[in-house]
Amino acid sequence: MSAAPVWSVDPRSGNPREQVAVEATAEEVDRAVRAAHSVRGALADRTARAAFLRTAAELLEESGPHIIEAADAETALGPARLTGELARTAAQLRDFAEAVEEGAYLDIRIDHEDGSRTPPRPDLRRWKIPLGTVAVYAASNFPLAFSVPGGDTASALAAGCPVVVKAHPGHPATSELCASVLRRAAARTGLPEDVVTLVHGFDAGVGLIRHPLVSAAGFTGSVRGGRALFDAAAARPVPIPFHGELGSLNxxxxxxxxxxxxxxxxxxxxxxxxxxxxxxxxxxxxxxxxxxxxxxxxxxxxxxxxxxxxxxxxxxxxxxxxxxxxxxxxxxxxxxxxxxxxxxxxxxxxxxxxxxxxxxxxxxxxxxxxxxxxxxxxxxxxxxxxxxxxxxxxxxxxxxxxxxxxxxxxxxxxxxxxxxxxxxxxxxxxxxxxNGWPTGVAVAPAQHHGGPYPATTSPTTSVGATAIERWLRPVTYQNTPDALLPPELREANPLGLPRRVG
Amino acid sequence: MSAAPVWSVDPRSGNPREQVAVEATAEEVDRAVRAAHSVRGALADRTARAAFLRTAAELLEESGPHIIEAADAETALGPARLTGELARTAAQLRDFAEAVEEGAYLDIRIDHEDGSRTPPRPDLRRWKIPLGTVAVYAASNFPLAFSVPGGDTASALAAGCPVVVKAHPGHPATSELCASVLRRAAARTGLPEDVVTLVHGFDAGVGLIRHPLVSAAGFTGSVRGGRALFDAAAARPVPIPFHGELGSLNxxxxxxxxxxxxxxxxxxxxxxxxxxxxxxxxxxxxxxxxxxxxxxxxxxxxxxxxxxxxxxxxxxxxxxxxxxxxxxxxxxxxxxxxxxxxxxxxxxxxxxxxxxxxxxxxxxxxxxxxxxxxxxxxxxxxxxxxxxxxxxxxxxxxxxxxxxxxxxxxxxxxxxxxxxxxxxxxxxxxxxxxNGWPTGVAVAPAQHHGGPYPATTSPTTSVGATAIERWLRPVTYQNTPDALLPPELREANPLGLPRRVG
Incomplete structure (x- = not known):
């Protein structure tokens, strides 16, 4: 069986524009996931991650005209709207860079040992660590802000998770361009390019959600497609969080x-x-x-x-x-x-x-x-x-x-x-x-873009600072010598992070 | 078909002690859920909730000897251990009362209008509201701290969610006693007793997770039982969060x-x-x-x-x-x-x-x-x-x-x-x-009692202050006149809550 071609199509005519890729086979999906997963350690450094996100924003803007041209050709959304969307997408990457540096999202809590309590309380130090490799399913209607370089990808990378993106078939050329921007940005900041990988094809999307090394997924799309993936995520031997935005009447x-x-x-x-x-x-x-x-x-x-x-x-x-x-x-x-x-x-x-x-x-x-x-x-x-x-x-x-x-x-x-x-x-x-209208979702710390099912499959947001919370899990260290703790949790707070100490 | 009896059994002899209840029929489960759901509004007031939780702690201690006697008779855990567990359970209720009053868990973020941005940013005010009625599946091995009056119940009530508890068959008499303590505490603080209801029986547990008015569930138990309920929660027409603690090798x-x-x-x-x-x-x-x-x-x-x-x-x-x-x-x-x-x-x-x-x-x-x-x-x-x-x-x-x-x-x-x-x-x-031993889980803000599957089915904790996060969802108000906002989000911060303002 030869590989199925992935075509970029002009919606203004219905005519194919160019073949941009082939659909990923099961082996290629496996390779994409393993490639991303194997470089997860490179994302452990918060400073490097912030630099990477900022560089990604910069390169996205540099390639802006080229990306917008491709996106308009395959989505018909028009240059004005796409120019705004690109600016928003770059701003979003920078916002997450800032969040990573500020570190409040780590939600650090420290309880000192207290022998006077019954039972005595040990020294406990809690923070949040990345969940692992994240699968991102790109949306049709925002080829940038909710696709390859969009909020799911940006927040997952900010959390320290490598990302495998499943491209939306409606804008494969834009997806390829954006993936290459992100990979170049990684390389330019000294990170492995494989912190972001890209696959095309319906079967690839199904294979991705079932892959044992995928630890969580983000999705924006239809109720039918999203529910099928949600069900597959829940049916795994090891179920994973699936954060899907499925549909809304507003x-x-x-x-x-x-x-x-x-x-x-x-x-x-x-x-x-x-x-x-x-x-x-x-x-x-x-x-x-x-x-x-x-x-x-x-x-x-x-x-x-x-x-x-x-x-x-x-x-x-x-x-x-x-x-x-x-x-x-x-x-x-x-x-x-x-x-x-x-x-x-x-x-x-x-x-x-x-x-x-x-x-x-x-x-x-x-x-x-x-x-x-x-x-x-x-x-x-x-x-x-x-x-x-x-x-x-x-x-x-x-x-x-x-x-x-x-x-x-x-x-x-x-x-x-x-x-x-x-x-x-x-x-x-x-x-x-x-007395407003719901279209237009401001990117801001207090934003919440999610809601009761089917709006989203979990009580989380895909826009705004708290979107990063979807890709983290808490870990508490008990009675751990200072030298063995991550710097974020050491007694002297060498990184000057916001922490709640009791 | 006559109702199946629920017996309290003495594990030291294997002999039945007394019949304490009957298994709930589908109609009775429906009634228990509707009763709890219908009084959810009464839990909206944070001051009332805090008072309720404190009174519950007090009444639990008052009834301590009686509860410990029953718990020992049906679990053989011994009075010493159960005395400690009761103290821990009461302390946990008081800790959540404090958390409710302090209000940091509301995670309030306020972004003021900013017309200088592109696009202009509206006024956004985010906080967290209760998810709805919560089903709690009690554990076998902690008849108090992880059962009717335990951490799942305490954190859900603290969040403002009414609770329907599915009693563990290993300690039905203790469950009845504790449920009556919680209901008396509600009444004494002017809340409807039905903010906590109790059901017995395996089928009741299955019915509960499928009930359309149940919005989330907490579970502590076996991998087999927990996974079956997790699967049922995910398979609902409207899936709900299922926070289960299933098993751990440690x-x-x-x-x-x-x-x-x-x-x-x-x-x-x-x-x-x-x-x-x-x-x-x-x-x-x-x-x-x-x-x-x-x-x-x-x-x-x-x-x-x-x-x-x-x-x-x-x-x-x-x-x-x-x-x-x-x-x-x-x-x-x-x-x-x-x-x-x-x-x-x-x-x-x-x-x-x-x-x-x-x-x-x-x-x-x-x-x-x-x-x-x-x-x-x-x-x-x-x-x-x-x-x-x-x-x-x-x-x-x-x-x-x-x-x-x-x-x-x-x-x-x-x-x-x-x-x-x-x-x-x-x-x-x-x-x-x-250099410690994992048995003994301190109740403290920095505690995390959860872990990768099958330890828990979600990256959340069932012990410690952050356990409350499981029963909440964020809501953002956009450009809402001050008078229409909940007091927690009003500009003047009349309740003096911790908020992140930008």
């Missing part, structure tokens, strides 16, 4: 007062957010509870105007385009569902944005309308019109887990519904927004 | 210099540690690498003396006694395995301690001797005699994950093997000891 609730006061602004803002990047954000607001009546009607009207005037766009690939069109068609055919703007297919490989409306009463109990409570990837959202607060609450109680949940409230005077809605939304999501 | 390596200098002391210390509590500690040193030659022989001699002079003991129940005797017999029959002191059955429901020896060369590759690398619950350990450092390293590389790993080094002058062994042991365990 509900928005518009209070009656908000609709009354800001129907136009909310409709326009929603239209902009749900069509951003051709609706291909994991934080796209995909489900909106808006009141019945005049104010809600005005919101729908404003949304209609914004969405109608949004140009058509090219989705990441034709498979996603087909899934979007099918998903929209199936939902639009449900009883009582209307499409003020029908999302649809352009003649030129594009899709046009649209949205559906449904009475919220259709969603308060199990039924075929539950399809409206599932994410539909692409430029479409669902407006559920509610008659009463109780009806809205009944629908909220039936929603699956989400990355985000948003409430639009009155901005002048007090909104009597705001506090209750915030309390109702908090159990549903990992990030709660008031 | 390897000890004795360097040549240590054996030369302290053979007698090490043999005696090992004998005391491995027979403590009739060898029923999860941290029992179950596998020891000791050098061949004269010094190692003296260690074996000292161990022989200590173990021979250890009185026989009653194990927790007859099923465990049978498993111990079978496990020892199977291991002792392997080629080249000797038993300087043969562990065995007393005529009076007791077992006597013993140990096995084997050349380390038998353990450097797959084979039937791998049975010696599996935990055998009860008063037995395995001494593998190594000829060279390489041989010892080859065996270490084949060990499964552990709660602890210990090195015995020279205490006078430098031990040339110490640093290398510490590096080799660290990947194997969650707690590393130098």
């Amino acid at each position: 509900p928005v609730v518009v209070t009656r007062a908000a609709a009354a006061g800001r129907a136009g602004e909310i409709g326009a803002g929603l239209g902009a957010s749900m069509t951003l990047g051709v609706g291909q954000f994991c934080t796209k607001p995909g489900f909106v509870l808006a009141p019945v009546g005049d104010a809600g009607d005005r919101l729908v009207k404003a949304l209609t105007e914004t969405v109608s005037s949004t140009g058509s766009g090219v989705m990441l690939d034709h498979r996603m385009r087909d899934a979007f069109l099918t998903g929209v068609r199936e939902r639009a055919e449900l009883p009582d569902v209307e499409a003020p703007v029908t999302p649809g297919a352009g003649s030129d490989h594009t899709v046009s944005a649209g949205f559906l409306t449904v009475p919220a009463s259709r969603l308060t109990a199990d039924g075929p309308h539950d399809a409206l409570l599932e994410e539909c990837f692409g430029p479409v959202t669902v407006i559920a019109r509610y008659g009463s607060g109780d009806e809205a609450a009944a629908v909220l109680a039936r929603l699956p887990g989400n990355l985000t949940a948003t409430v639009q409230t009155a901005t002048e005077g007090e909104d009597p519904e705001a506090a209750g809605l915030l309390a109702a939304l908090t159990p549903l999501a990992g990030r709660i927004l008031v | 390897p000890v390596v004795v360097t040549r210099a240590a054996a030369a200098g302290r053979a007698g002391e090490i043999g005696a210390g090992l004998g005391a540690s491995m027979t403590l509590g009739v060898g029923q500690f999860c941290t029992k040193p179950g596998f020891v690498l000791a050098p061949v030659g004269d010094a190692g022989d003296r260690l074996v001699k000292a161990l022989t003396e200590t173990v021979s002079s250890t009185g026989s003991g009653v194990m927790l129940d007859h099923r465990m006694r049978d498993a111990f005797l079978t496990g020892v017999r199977e291991r002792a029959e392997l080629p080249d395995v000797e038993a300087p002191v043969t562990p065995g059955a007393g005529s009076d429901h007791t077992v006597s301690a013993g140990f096995l020896t084997v050349p380390a060369s038998r353990l450097t590759a797959d084979g039937p001797h791998d049975a010696l690398l599996e935990e055998c619950f009860g008063p037995v350990t395995v001494i593998a005699r190594y000829g060279s450092g390489d041989e010892a390293a080859a065996v270490l590389a084949r060990l499964p994950g552990n709660l602890t790993a210990t090195v015995q080094t020279a205490t006078e002058g430098e031990d040339p093997e110490a640093a290398g062994l510490l590096a080799a042991l660290t990947p194997l365990a969650g707690r590393i000891l130098v």
Whole structure:
């Protein structure tokens, strides 16, 4: 059997651009994992890791034009968006370099010996060490920030874990370019290139999660693909942590007062957010509870105007385009569902944005309308019109887990519904927004990008400083002579790290 | 079908003592979960939770004599040990009360709005909220500290999660008593009693892990039972975190210099540690690498003396006694395995301690001797005699994950093997000891009681302050007006909590 070719494809035409690689065989996956695993010791030095991450950021920026050109050619995301994404990806690498140097993530706790206690307490010194080799499954919709050089890779390397990336088939050329940047950055900082290796192919992805030397995995993608890998991770003889971001509806609730006061602004803002990047954000607001009546009607009207005037766009690939069109068609055919703007297919490989409306009463109990409570990837959202607060609450109680949940409230005077809605939304999501839109995930220490299943498969984040926690495990040293301790735990604190001492 | 009775049994005679309950039917499990889940809101107040935990400690001590009598009657652990365990359990409840009040576990991070960044950063405020209702599977070997009122329950309640405990069949009367203490403590502090509910029975345990309103689980027990529940937790439509402590060999390596200098002391210390509590500690040193030659022989001699002079003991129940005797017999029959002191059955429901020896060369590759690398619950350990450092390293590389790993080094002058062994042991365990014995797990902020699978199913601890982290998930509020924020996140920090602000 000859190796299956991996093609870079132009989504604007559906035509293959170039063959960039071949799919990895089982032996090649094994080689990629062993190569990464065998150099893990080189990542033990925090100073070297920080330098490596900074160099990676620098080389990524140096190769920026080249990478952006390739990424645009195979994702159609456009140079403006990709320029921003590259800057974000570089900034993310630098943020983790800083976190590694600062060392708070080591969560060092020291309890001195205390013979006066019953039972006597020994000397205990706890910190966190890298879990081992990490498998990263790259996302389709962020060819940089959530792919080869993205947050999973950056946080795992920051933790001291070598990384084997499973490239996304939607942007294999970009993946190869970025992997080579990371490997060059390693070499330039005196680390082995194999701290990052890359494989292509569906079977390679399955082989990776089952490999005995893989200690943890990060994933961004669909519920179907993510759940299959989650299941495989759990079924291993030695199960491993699987941190997957699978899918999210990102509900928005518009209070009656908000609709009354800001129907136009909310409709326009929603239209902009749900069509951003051709609706291909994991934080796209995909489900909106808006009141019945005049104010809600005005919101729908404003949304209609914004969405109608949004140009058509090219989705990441034709498979996603087909899934979007099918998903929209199936939902639009449900009883009582209307499409003020029908999302649809352009003649030129594009899709046009649209949205559906449904009475919220259709969603308060199990039924075929539950399809409206599932994410539909692409430029479409669902407006559920509610008659009463109780009806809205009944629908909220039936929603699956989400990355985000948003409430639009009155901005002048007090909104009597705001506090209750915030309390109702908090159990549903990992990030709660008031009077904002969920697309756009700031990279910041306080960020949380994760949420109840299926948003993520574990209560962790893939964005922000705490993303590093996913790739570490605590170890405590008991009554260990100072000379045998890692410098981080020695009594004199020679590295000046933040520690909790008792 | 009539309800299956739950009997308290005297392990000293094998005779039933009294019927204390019946096994919960599927409906009763559902009722117990819904009862706990429905009162979760009452646990939202941190001050009330802290008061509840302190009152629980107090009532536990008040009922101490009664509880200890019941626990001794059904576990044969003896009043002295159980008195200590009760004190530890009460102290643990108070430690978590303190942690709840101090609030560092909330891991609050605040990033202020920063319009100067590209893209502009919104106001982000992150903290951790309770995961939901927690299922706790009680352990056999710690009827208090790892059972109904133990660390899993205490840490889950501290996190703000109601708890449904699945009682261990080995001490159902103690479980009932302790559950009633916790429920009384709740009532006395103005909380609903159902913040803790209790179920009995194997099927109830399976039903619990599958219940849609259970959000996480803690478990201490066997690899077989724990893995079955882990698998069920992962297979749910909505998978949940399963924090299980399953099994651990707790390897000890004795360097040549240590054996030369302290053979007698090490043999005696090992004998005391491995027979403590009739060898029923999860941290029992179950596998020891000791050098061949004269010094190692003296260690074996000292161990022989200590173990021979250890009185026989009653194990927790007859099923465990049978498993111990079978496990020892199977291991002792392997080629080249000797038993300087043969562990065995007393005529009076007791077992006597013993140990096995084997050349380390038998353990450097797959084979039937791998049975010696599996935990055998009860008063037995395995001494593998190594000829060279390489041989010892080859065996270490084949060990499964552990709660602890210990090195015995020279205490006078430098031990040339110490640093290398510490590096080799660290990947194997969650707690590393130098010149100590792993039995006895101090309750302290820097403690870590967990380790690579099968020691635990997740990189978390069930002992110490950080055990609370298992029952929380982060939530970030974006651009949320101060009045709508929980007080913990408000700008003025009205509760004076530790926060990282950027």
